[in-house]
Amino acid sequence: MSSYLHVLNTYFGRWRFWIFGGFYVLMAWLTSGINRERSPGIREWDALGFIVFSTIIASLFMAFLALHVRRQFGSPQAHVMPGFFAPHFAVFVAVSSVIWIVIPWLMAERSQWPALPFVSAHACAAILLCLIVIWPRALVLLLGMFLGPVLIFGNVGLFSRAAQIRFAQGFVEGEFGGVYFVLIALALAAYVCAAWRLRRLSDLSAATSDDFSLEIKNEAYTNRASFGILQDWRDQTTESRLAAIGPTRDSVRLRWVPSATSIPEIAILGVLIVALGLAVWYFVGESGAAVLVFTVGTAAMVFGPLSTWRFRLNALATEVMRPATRRQAFRRVVMAMALDFLIWGVAATLVVACSYLFLIGERGFFYRSAILIHLMALWGAIVLIFGVTLATLRFRYWVPLFLGLVPGIMVACLLGAVMLATLTYPVSRGRRDDVRYGTLAALNFALSCSAVGLLLSRYSYRKLLEADLQ
């Protein structure tokens, strides 16, 4: 068999590619079948919607592809084996081109729109792919793939609805030649940079070329003066927690002591989010943009405990060897983890409370329901992430699992929540009905996320009790 086919087999042998590939193709097929015979303006808006949706799914797929390629080129074999680069890189380019050129092209053909807008939008996914290949921490830009469309097309005050529809019409009709050219040229340039990076990757150690580059490296915890104050706070937190334990042996509080963050650090992050949201509100002049900042900021806070627990959940052998029975040890470790999530959740709640206080005066802003919706969604997400963390962070390849499960479950819960709310309020009779609809949907979302999170936690805890530990 040709070496190219051998390399191609390394993609076919991974179930995650089949799942994401299948999902991507299915979504592309379904969305591109939407009726084109709709009124002008709406049909372009719809078309842009499925371009954006499909680009987001393609980006997720590309992220996994990038990690796969980095692992291939980061291996010592890549450096030692003759003729390694050409087949591996060629297959990488071919596979990724199917995702960002061939499938969007077919989508455009099927939906009878010009192909260039479709391909150029999906070029964003190719750019992201190459950025992750070059620098794995660019994975966080996946968030940007969700946020970008919200900022441009959402009701956040950056662009008027009329401008958004004009843009949609122009983009899908193929009127923005310069934009398409720039996006595709950027994608091609990104491939060149990725090739350069992959050539050099094999010189580096495996530690810098695997997909854990998202994680904080041990060496990052230095005594550097630049982070001296933050580190002093952490030390003081540890000392004060240890002092507060006193003679108590093996309690939840004692298990809670090792933490990679301190309360002052969490407080500073909260203040920064509030300040940023208010600054956006002041300059944009509408609450939508500020709410977006608060939403993203508090959503980021929910992931705060991961910095501690990614390490601790992989050091369970040490935790279990402390003087306590296996069941006691796990219960206390899980409770300590819950305590960490609780602290971050309370901090995010305070951020929400402080943030919305400033928006109360704005006319037409339904602050009570906004706060309620935000908090319900926040706590639903916290419980879900707690469950997913417990279920996945022990695995070596936790990144794809975590990245797949959290948004996947959230989207499923959101769809369920919206459908249930729609059944309850099928027709809107005004603003008040919209608010009730939103609140009910948020409640459904929070309850379903919490239910899934709790089920996952319970399942993972039971699995832990029986698990072999390293």
Add this chain to the structure above:
Amino acid sequence: MNQVILAMQAVSKIYGYRPVLDRLSLEIPAGTVVGLLGKNGAGKTTLLRCALGLAKPDHGTVTTLGEAAWNLSASAKQQLGYVPQSPQLYPWMKVRHIISYTGSFYFRWNPALVDRLTAEWDIPLERRAGNLSVGEAQKLALVLALGHEPELLVLDEPVASLDPSARREFLKVVLDIAAAGNRSVIFSTHITSDLERVADRVAILQQGKISFFGELGDLKDQIKRLRLTSPNVLPERLELPGILRQRTEGKNALVTTRCHSPELVDQIESQWQASVEVQDLNLEEIFLELHDE
């Protein structure tokens, strides 16, 4: 001395389709220093993890400190110290914080011993664990395991990352522990010279089973290399009990046997009219002979 600190009865542990431990049985009496020897992948770490309740055997029973290893009580763990192959130390914490944190769990924490060891081994107390070198992290893990003066200390390749002076110091500490009361140490290692220096018993793990467990002297008494010189041509294959390796060249032969006895020498001398020179083997040679079977 009759008390058994670790007992394994017909223990099997299978990963996938590969049995790592295969109906293994072992009894370690209290107050002994046991060295566990075996090739890479022989199952040394799995055996130790089963002994500590970190891995659940698929078959058989493991009793550690008189309790089922899988469900060790808190009081049993108060008497247990463990150093894994790769110590897991919170990278963001300073060494002194990790020491006080670990000490908080134990009733019988000995700060004086910990202070002495950290000073002797040059462990930087103010440095964060994430910044320790591999050797320093290993030393710190050892200090943390020794701090509560455990009755049973389990060490999984503890000296692999240590420099010669730290290794020597460590071995001295192990000997001190063994000498103080009825304490036991079980450690796996590839460095047979260390094992010879401190272990009073050896367990050799082969194909998922303990192929030898006993005093080091007994092992050396059993496994010998015999140099045969006969006036006649010797057969290609000598039919002798417990042969590990043999090489025959005309009237000379070199045989390694695991069943050495004066009777065996007499049998060879009478059967082939050969003169027999018995050679002692050190532990490394024994290990190589056993694994070249």
